[in-house]
Amino acid sequence: MASPKLSVIIPVHNESANIAPLCERLLPVLTRITPAWEVVFVDDGSRDDTLEIIKTVSQTEPRIGAVSFSRNFGKEIAIAAGLDHARGDAVVIMDADLQHPPEMIETFVERWREGFLMVYGQRTDRSDETRTKRGFAQLFYKLFSRFGEIPLPEGAGDFRLIDRKGVEVLRTLGEKARFSKGLYAWIGFKATGVPFVVEERRFGTTQWSFRKLFRFAFDGIASFSTVPLRIWTYIGFLISFLAIATAVFFTIRTLLFGTDLPGFPSLIVSVMFFSGIQLMSLGIVGEYVGRIFAEVKRRPLYVVAERIGGAAEVSSDIVPENYRMRRA
Incomplete structure (x- = not known):
């Protein structure tokens, strides 16, 4: 099959009920834009029949292909795999639940043809989310804007179009703890x-729990800032200063008024407080050391169990070259 002008990457994990409705809406849109298109599903270790449904659709439409992982590697890695296999001059990343x-x-595509190399969907309404979730989202963007290397446009997510120039740059970034939103902003280009407006999810429920969202947010800040490490340096200086000031205070008080009976409860509270501070600081250092450990092992980002359609045709050309580049 000739190299397509437009590729669409869709990470999927247990999305069997959404595949058919998605294709019903997506394929007519792509056909209106250009006859030279492809869709690359990335099956992130689904436990249902998602891959079987994609195979069935691919038999009727050869421009639909898929990459199936050997296990669940996570959405960020699935996006990286999609970029490895997409061949279009422009690549669109979107979810399978029709919220995009x-x-x-x-x-x-219109904005791309106007000369923009990165076109991102900017979410304007979060009324469907809880107040707590909206609050944490706003806090994250403020923290990232304040402490991150580069600012993130608020409301921008993975739903976007990337020119081939940007795709090739993203493919060279082989880091394990990936935060794609930050990587999109980091590579630059005219955007x-x-x-x-995010639509309602057609079938199934979101797999992003508060625990996963918190971890994802921490990964984003830790990947693009060393502020968490510096904070504990500042806290250490502050505690040292308070300790010296307290020692001076008690020395002067003892010289003037004598020695009081020491308070055992206050001693225990102080020991527990400073022990907690030390453990938290070690935890932050451990997070960064763990990332270093993951990077130096030089394992590939993902393991492919099966390729379907156009993804199988390009696997021998694109993936080994990219794998060697990441191992170099």
Whole structure:
């Protein structure tokens, strides 16, 4: 099959009920844009029949392919695999649950043809989320804007179009703890946002729990900032200063008024407080050391169990070269 002009990457994990409705809306949009398109599903270790449904669809439409992982590696790694296998001059990344409206791709392509190498969907409404979740999202963007290497456009996610120039740069970034939103901003290029409203999920439930979201947010900040390490340096200086000031205070008080009966409870509380501070600081250091350990092992980002359609055709050309580049 000739190299397509437009590729669409769709990470999926247990999304069997959403594949058919997604294709019903997505394929007519792609056909209106250009006849030279492809869709690359990345099956992130699904436990249902997601891959079987994709195979069935691929038999009727050869421009649909898939990459199936040997296990669940996570959405960020699935996006990286999709970029490895996509061949289009422009690549669109979107979710399979139809919360990213496929019709927006036409607008993305229009902006791309105007000269923008990165076109991202910018979420304008979070009324469907709880107040707690909205609050944490706003806090994350403020913290990242304040302490991160580069600012993130608020409301921008993975739903976006990337020019081939940007795709090739992203493919050279082989870090294990990936935060794609930060990587998109880090590579630069001329970018613009397109406002959109997130639609309701058609089938299934979100797999992003508060624990996963918190971990994802921490990965983002830790990947693009060393502020968490510096904070504990500042806290250490502050505690040292308070300790010296307290020692001076008690020395002067003892010289003037004599020795009081020492308080055992206050001693225990102080020991527990400073022990907690030390353990938290060691935990932050451990997070960064763990990332270093993961990187130096030089394991590949993902393991492919099966390739379908166009993804199988390009596997011998793209993936080994990219693998050697990441191992270098």
